[in-house]
Amino acid sequence: MKTITKFPREIIEFADMGIVMPDGCRLSARVWMPRDAEQNPVPVILEHLPYRKRDGTTGRDNLTHAYFAGHGYACIRLDMRGNGDSEGLMEDEYTDQEWQDACDAIAWAAAQPWCNGNAGMIGISWGGFNGLQVAALQPPALKAVITLCSTDDRYADDIHYKGGLLLNENMGWGGTMLSYSSRPGDPALVGDKWREQWLDRLENEPFLPAVWLRHQSRDAYWKRGSVCENYSAIKAAVLAVGGWGDAYKNTVARLVENLDAPVKGIVGPWVHKYPHFAVPNPAIGFLQEALRWWDRWLKGIDTGVEHDPAMRIYVMDSEPPRDWYLERQGRWIAEQQWPSPNITTTRLALGGQGHLAEAAALDAPVEINSPQDCGMDGGEYCAIWLGPELPGDQRVDDQKSACFDSAPLDAPLDVVGGPVIRLKLAADRRRAMVAVRLCDVQPDGASTRITYGVLNLCHRNGHEFPENVVPGETMEIAFRLDDIAYRVLPGNRLRVAISSTYWPLVWPSPEEVTLTLHEGAIELPVRPSGEGDEWTFEEPEAASPWVVETLRPDSNSRTVERDAATGKVALRIIDDFGEMRDAGHGLAVGEIARELWTIDPADPLSAQGEAHWTQTLSRGDWSIRTEAFTAMRSDAKNFHLTGRIEAFEGDALIFERDFDETIPRGHI
Numbered sequence: 210m211k212t213i214t215k216f217p218r219e220i221i222e223f224a225d226m227g228i229v230m231p232d233g234c235r236l237s238a239r240v241w242m243p244r245d246a247e248q249n250p251v252p253v254i255l256e257h258l259p260y261r262k263r264d265g266t267t268g269r270d271n272l273t274h275a276y277f278a279g280h281g282y283a284c285i286r287l288d289m290r291g292n293g294d295s296e297g298l299m300e301d302e303y304t305d306q307e308w309q310d311a312c313d314a315i316a317w318a319a320a321q322p323w324c325n326g327n328a329g330m331i332g333i334s335w336g337g338f339n340g341l342q343v344a345a346l347q348p349p350a351l352k353a354v355i356t357l358c359s360t361d362d363r364y365a366d367d368i369h370y371k372g373g374l375l376l377n378e379n380m381g382w383g384g385t386m387l388s389y390s391s392r393p394g395d396p397a398l399v400g401d402k403w404r405e406q407w408l409d410r411l412e413n414e415p416f417l418p419a420v421w422l423r424h425q426s427r428d429a430y431w432k433r434g435s436v437c438e439n440y441s442a443i444k445a446a447v448l449a450v451g452g453w454g455d456a457y458k459n460t461v462a463r464l465v466e467n468l469d470a471p472v473k474g475i476v477g478p479w480v481h482k483y484p485h486f487a488v489p490n491p492a493i494g495f496l497q498e499a500l501r502w503w504d505r506w507l508k509g510i511d512t513g514v515e516h517d518p519a520m521r522i523y524v525m526d527s528e529p530p531r532d533w534y535l536e537r538q539g540r541w542i543a544e545q546q547w548p549s550p551n552i553t554t555t556r557l558a559l560g561g562q563g564h565l566a567e568a569a570a571l572d573a574p575v576e577i578n579s580p581q582d583c584g585m586d587g588g589e590y591c592a593i594w595l596g597p598e599l600p601g602d603q604r605v606d607d608q609k610s611a612c613f614d615s616a617p618l619d620a621p622l623d624v625v626g627g628p629v630i631r632l633k634l635a636a637d638r639r640r641a642m643v644a645v646r647l648c649d650v651q652p653d654g655a656s657t658r659i660t661y662g663v664l665n666l667c668h669r670n671g672h673e674f675p676e677n678v679v680p681g682e683t684m685e686i687a688f689r690l691d692d693i694a695y696r697v698l699p700g701n702r703l704r705v706a707i708s709s710t711y712w713p714l715v716w717p718s719p720e721e722v723t724l725t726l727h728e729g730a731i732e733l734p735v736r737p738s739g740e741g742d743e744w745t746f747e748e749p750e751a752a753s754p755w756v757v758e759t760l761r762p763d764s765n766s767r768t769v770e771r772d773a774a775t776g777k778v779a780l781r782i783i784d785d786f787g788e789m790r791d792a793g794h795g796l797a798v799g800e801i802a803r804e805l806w807t808i809d810p811a812d813p814l815s816a817q818g819e820a821h822w823t824q825t826l827s828r829g830d831w832s833i834r835t836e837a838f839t840a841m842r843s844d845a846k847n848f849h850l851t852g853r854i855e856a857f858e859g860d861a862l863i864f865e866r867d868f869d870e871t872i873p874r875g876h877i
Contacts, residue, residue: 210492228318283323316349448473664686
């Protein structure tokens with residue numbers, strides 16, 4: 210990535226610009242803008258997050274917001290109410306208060322003498338969500354949004370539920386937020402009230418895993434803030450960006466298909482990161498693309514973005530399976546329309562003796578009774594921490610599934626979009642699930658997961674009103690696997706692998722389940738293969754990086770342990786983000802995250818998850834530390850969640866708080 214140090218406009222930065230909300234709550238913003246903005250006003254770009262501008266998102270903020278400012282924008286990186294250096298308390302994600310604060314911040318900024326009255330919002334993940342949600346509220350100054358790795362559907366396509374099944378990321382990310390929001394503001398900015406504000410924050414911090422688990426179907430809680438409920442409410446121009454290595458890969462195509470406002474989509478090979486520094490490579494000149502978007506919609510400059518393809522998509526080449534890639538070979542394609550007339554459907558049926566072919570058919574029912582640890586090679590639901598988080602070789606999981614293989618391909622096959630699986634099956638229990646993986650089998654037998662999907666069979670008729678399975682009754686189901694763009698090479702085989710469990714991605718059914726498969730087919734979205742890029746991006750560039758002193762290097766590990774005595778299988782994850790000191794203001798920050806997921810392959814009720822985060826902040830002889838613990842287990846009727854926060858000033862424990870929640874299982 211090229212570092213740019215000289216810009217068209219000289220930049221001035223404010224570490225703590227206060228924006229006071231109508232109720233008197235002061236929110237803290239880090240702001241970059243041209244030094245001459247009052248003489249030559251500029252549009253404003255808002256990023257509104259709970260992830261701490263002072264020591265959390267600082268690295269990417271330095272690269273991104275200073276770059277925009279140097280090209281004539283005022284960039285506001287706003288700490289959300291109850292987080293970082295802002296006052297107030299946070300109750301949940303995507304609250305009315307969060308949205309109102311964003312609207313009020315936009316209105317405040319648009320009225321400043323250094324602003325030309327136009328505003329945009331940018332964000333990845335949480336900030337990508339609320340950019341769309343705020344756009345749906347139509348604040349007058351908001352003219353454009355750039356949303357990355359986000360969703361339009363909070364129930365079906367976030368970290369809580371997938372296919373009506375409980376994602377273990379619901380507890381995992383809930384534990385992350387318990388830790389993230391447990392820290393105080395920086396005394397150098399907040400002043401002497403930091404300790405009182407911190408204790409108030411700790412006393413009122415929500416236990417979010419339990420909040421989210423109380424809503425196990427697609428009820429009003431999830432519909433609120435899901436912009437798919439009314440796409441037409443969004444009038445601002447939207448540039449949507451995603452990555453095939455990320456959990457939020459499906460949203461881009463839906464936004465491009467459904468928004469009435471100007472909209473374009475870009476999907477690369479990346480994990481949950483901004484694409485000017487994301488991996489796997491190739492990274493792109495994302496900031497240059499963003500400037501084209503901002504310049505057109507916030508400055509009225511003709512940059513030609515209206516004439517860009519509707520979708521620019523990276524088609525990844527077939528590669529042997531690895532749990533981490535630094536680079537993915539492939540090519541960029543460009544579709545002027547979306548859905549594209551260039552993409553047609555190829556139907557392959559599930560056949561006897563494990564065959565997969567256009568004219569295949571099952572010659573006898575197939576029973577599927579997967580052990581509870583099927584899915585251990587599925588990787589993280591949302592690859593984000595740059596460790597070994599991607600799905601590895603699928604052969605072990607394939608052995609625990611019913612597999613259907615095609616003949617070796619005689620030509621390349623480009624799958625572009627979301628395959629649809631159609632099955633006729635029965636289950637022997639009232640609550641059951643099915644997981645389907647589409648894999649690329651190499652000539653040596655290695656199995657790469659192309660894409661996957663899961664479905665709670667109680668949600669076979671929809672996510673809003675689940676109903677029990679009738680044991681033994683044949684059901685006709687259909688669901689879409691995650692979007693993907695992937696080339697299968699000649700000589701490789703396609704594999705459809707079907708299992709009755711998928712741990713630790715989703716929580717298991719309360720009883721061991723046997724599925725009986727009577728018929729099935731997969732519908733593949735296929736685009737004609739070609740060679741060479743159909744679109745070329747500029748090389749990535751950014752402003753100067755964050756200058757830090759490394760006090761402890763970072764490291765990541767992911768290990769599977771099998772206890773020969775008990776039979777239990779454990780996935781142990783340690784993400785040590787290291788410790789570093791800001792070279793400017795001297796604040797040192799350290800983080801360590803640990804997760805443990807255990808299960809007995811013969812007992813679904815043995816499933817347990819635990820998370821433990823450590824956070825440290827220090828400067829000179831001042832230091833604080835928080836320990837945040839979260840755990841979950843279940844019986845046949847209830848989920849049991851516990852949590853604990855410990856806060857230390859120096860070595861002294863000054864605050865402790867416990868959570869203990871029992872929540873009835875719905876149709877999960």
